[in-house]
Amino acid sequence: MGSLVRAEFRKIFTTNLWWGLLIPTVLLGVLWSWGFSAFGSAVVERLTSTPALEGVDAGDWMVSVFGFARGANLTTLFPMIFGALAVAGENYRRTITTTFLTASSRGSALGAKLVVYTVVGLGFGVAVALSASLGTVLGAGNTPLPGGAGWFLLTLTTILESTLWTLFGVGVGALVGNIFGAVIGLLIYAVLVENLGAYVLSSALETTVPTVLPNGAASGMPGAVAADLFLDKVGPINPLVEKEARLVVEAAAGAQGAFPWWANTLIFAGYTALFICLGWLVTGRRDIS
Numbered sequence: 001m002g003s004l005v006r007a008e009f010r011k012i013f014t015t016n017l018w019w020g021l022l023i024p025t026v027l028l029g030v031l032w033s034w035g036f037s038a039f040g041s042a043v044v045e046r047l048t049s050t051p052a053l054e055g056v057d058a059g060d061w062m063v064s065v066f067g068f069a070r071g072a073n074l075t076t077l078f079p080m081i082f083g084a085l086a087v088a089g090e091n092y093r094r095t096i097t098t099t100f101l102t103a104s105s106r107g108s109a110l111g112a113k114l115v116v117y118t119v120v121g122l123g124f125g126v127a128v129a130l131s132a133s134l135g136t137v138l139g140a141g142n143t144p145l146p147g148g149a150g151w152f153l154l155t156l157t158t159i160l161e162s163t164l165w166t167l168f169g170v171g172v173g174a175l176v177g178n179i180f181g182a183v184i185g186l187l188i189y190a191v192l193v194e195n196l197g198a199y200v201l202s203s204a205l206e207t208t209v210p211t212v213l214p215n216g217a218a219s220g221m222p223g224a225v226a227a228d229l230f231l232d233k234v235g236p237i238n239p240l241v242e243k244e245a246r247l248v249v250e251a252a253a254g255a256q257g258a259f260p261w262w263a264n265t266l267i268f269a270g271y272t273a274l275f276i277c278l279g280w281l282v283t284g285r286r287d288i289s
Helices: 002-013 017-049 064-075 077-093 096-101 106-139 148-176 179-205 214-234 242-252 261-285
Strands: none
Touching: 002 017, 002 106, 017 064, 017 077, 017 106, 064 077, 064 106, 064 148, 064 214, 077 096, 077 106, 077 148, 077 179, 096 106, 106 148, 106 261, 148 179, 148 214, 148 261, 179 214, 214 242, 214 261
């Protein structure tokens, strides 16, 4: 297994793909979180300076955390793409035959990929967390920033989200087998299909649909933390509007209807495990000749 793991690392770091995806991950993470954090700061400044809203005490609102959550949720799509290429990319380049023939079994080759892409997903997660942190600090203005415990939870959930998206991509890529189908299909689903489906379902049921689907659960990991940090800073809310206020805050964090972050993590981890198992089974039987 050790030689297979080393071989997988060489496949990654002797090509340009990893840093070709890492650069936009960092740049977009900084810019996106900076933009959302600055927008929130501008809204708070407007609220505190509007005479008609003199009773609104918005000076202590921690709107900066929304920028972090939004930046993290967008840029973790890049490690998802990277993971999707683990098996599908080798199918495209016709190197999967050599990979399987030089391993003791297809299972050991796929196991080595999972080990390596877990490590790479963790690395991407650290990069995403650092870039989102920088953008959040730059855009926060006079609005408060989270304390040490808050930063830790935001960073932890971001790293977990990045790692799980990477492995989710590995599973989907192994299941589909086609590089274009895996990458384009994942992007369309994550950006459009699930969001549109959740909106239509929420409208039909006239209620917010919980984050029980993959993208919603993933977004709810840092999103739920951001919502909790904001609401803790705001203080007690009138019970008559508490539910509606939380939905608004969760929507600002990009995680409307989110469960607690640990529950979202378990849900998304379940989907990841499911697609890894499906990809493992299909790849084990796929003709590679």
